[in-house]
Amino acid sequence: MLTVGLEAGEPMQARYNVVIMMSDDHGREALGCYGNPVVQTPNLDRLADAGIRFDNAFCTSASCAASRSAVLTGLHNHANGTFGHTHSYHHFSSYESVQSLPAMLSEAGYRTGRVGKRHYAPESVYPFDYGMEEREFDRDDVAASESCREFIAEEGPFFLYWCSFNPHRDGRIVASNPHQPNSFGNPESSFAGDQEYVFSEEEVIVPSFLSDTPEVRAELAQYYQSIARLDRGIGRLIQILKEEGKYDNTLIIYMADNGAAFPGSKTTLYDAGMQLALIVKAPLSKRQGEVSEELISWVDITPTILDLTNATPRDVSFHGQSFLPLLQEAPESLGRDMIYASHTFHEITNYYPMRVLRSHQYKFIWNVAYQLPYPFASDLWDSASWKAVRRDQSEYFGARKVADYKQRAQFELYDLENDPDEVVNLASHPEYAEMVEFYSKKLKEFQTETMDPWVHKWEYE
Template identity: 80%
Template sequence: MIKRILFPAVCSLVLASCSFAEVVEAPRYNVVIMMSDDHGREALGSYGNPVVQTPNLDRLAESGLRFTNAFCTSASCAASRSTILTGLHNHANGTFGHTHSYHHFSSYDTVRSLPAMLSEAGYRTGRVGKKHYAPESVYPFDFGVDQREFDRDDVAASESCREFIAEEGPFFLYWCSFNPHRDERTVNTHPHRPNTFGNPDNAFAGDTEQTFSEDEVIVPSFLSDTPEVRAELAQYYQSIARLDRGIGRLIDVLKEEGKYDSTLIIYMADNGAAFPGSKTTLYDAGMRLPFIVKMPESASGGEVVDELVSWVDITPTLLDFAGATPADAEFQGESFLPLLERSADYEGRSEIFASHTFHEITNYYPMRVIRTKKYKFIWNVAYQIPYPFASDLWDSASWQAVRRDNSEYFGARKVADYLQRPQFELYDVENDPDEVVNLASHPEYSEMVKAYSAQLKEFQKETKDPWVLKWEYD
């Protein structure tokens, strides 16, 4: 079990046997978050996919903890990241949707973020890659490199962190790839014109692209097994392989600079894969995500953890780990550090909550969710309107094939049910992992619907959710 060694604790233990001048502050551990963009858990080797190539992430899982019940709170990039970096749901921190361009959502000026609080505690703070947060005054970093300088070259992005990592003093590094997000290009020479997912026409210097056959990809149950889906999955896998090579280089840099053993390393995604049925939804494909943690100086590894954790818990957990939680800090998540330390005293969560409101400014569809290990309850606040599409998902070859063929199903779900949703959805996710049998309309579950509705209202009141009014004013 890893134990934190912090200066106040050292003092309390040794003051009785030595003078204050003899007390030496113990080293503080570093923290690295490695964040991918739109990477679903169905596309990692360590999560059971034998085709996609993620050897570096798989080795990280073998040396650390692999979580099977880790959830984002909003399956949209900026909103999800705002929760990760503040410990507040997006409806509470102000980032209701995207921050860039005319979408223009941003956190309230009064919000205190993880980099700000770690900086106050003496940490050097650095970031590389995708930002997708606003305003910068709320999310200050001492060091920053925009990954657009590297295009989708994650190996080069990792190498750019070397000088920051090598410096003296504890550090927090927020490493964010654009992979495997869709981009604005398609493979025009392919009959189905799949999105390229950022794959370059020619490999980046010092790197080698890895391609995948459309015949070998594994089609998850939330997608239909069509030529268009397979073509896009092959591109998606290629982007993930490049992401993995970038992560491998970052781990190499940590080792070469003598910082690997003294660093807490987290791998996570902001939301699920950029396919309909996943990203922007709060079905499990969109919100149940990969989460791998390697504790510093840990001799054990390869453990699988099935406790519920949420992205709103990340900031309070890391501040707890660093001994840097401000006395007046208020979070809507809770620290699961005892779980990382494998403490037998950790009681765990009985449920997690999710809150999605916007993706793009034109994608208004608020949802509030309770997820336990057995059940998922969704309140579709604006259930009267059709479910809106993110522009890249609408344009995807995978979805346009559904429209062209007038398909009844997309994956395991009926297209009509995907587009027009009821006010309440209730799923037994243990027995119905595809979330297609809605129990909310079954009379025998009416009391459960009432109980979950009341629990959601209480959650909304506690987190100052403006949409709590919609229970009364529809």
């Protein structure tokens, strides 16, 4: 029996609470505890000090709804049915037969609640007992957290799915700025009970997947401001857990759905888009302030939570595995040497299926529709950062050639130790032919095991 699990016969009131804090388009390059000294994330940094920071954690699809469906089901999106966005005319949704995390925890006696961005469908598959209107608080994360106080204070074990809209882009630009950056949801004046933190364009840190241009810096400053507000909301939620006496008995997970809303990150399965922050504070764990190098996938979240809460149904299986042993006092390896990712759509017009294998050292990408030019998400195409590339006819965006970003090879293979920016494609090099063949075989096996409809593309394309 795991030391942090529920012992047989333990009374219901002693069961552990669960909080998932999910941000929207937050790359790990913009977190203090992941090495950024400029962005203001003191509450997340303190959470990392109180728990475990995972350095090799990956979403399965760098697109909001598809990624979240994997988190809440333990299944890759090609198997749960959420191939892309759920809202508006995109209209993807999970199969009615899917068993989701809130449904399984509810069946096990948990109160379930959510606040903020919904981005799942249908609601019958993802039932929550308590839920605020999706845009009730919009970008005011402090108010969103405060709205959870009554739910947290009630008797009985609970699961809270707290989802911020920050730092996703919005539909506004900062007209007063000559570079016309997106506002990333930043208000013109501070929300009541909160205080905005503004960053200068000179102080931001430009990651290697972006170009150091005035437009990029202007947008990064807005992005940082949105992240700082996200962090303050998280700080208030943690404060409420402590004030209501629930903090010590609660599993707290911080994660993002995908990387930053910039070209080269969001919607791609390069590491900027899929290698994300994961911070976990587990009840009774003595692993505080530690860093894990284990490979973790977003399909692992549901089985881990069900393992901790002793709520795994007998008739369900997952593509992920529980990493609860890693949260114990003694580190224990999962024995995993690779993880997989699956992307098919973003918006309904953004069809570009990719299947990916990622080990500690190598990334292998199969671009199923490689004959097509890579499709842009509408917010990335219209960003000031990308408009500057089009205006200047730039040869490079960040470390990658624009031509290579827009038109991709069928197979991409990168040595991440020697090429962390993923720009030297080794797939066509004769000396890597056996590796390409081996990884292709592993991808086929993964697709077959997970009932991926796109597995047949190996046969006739």
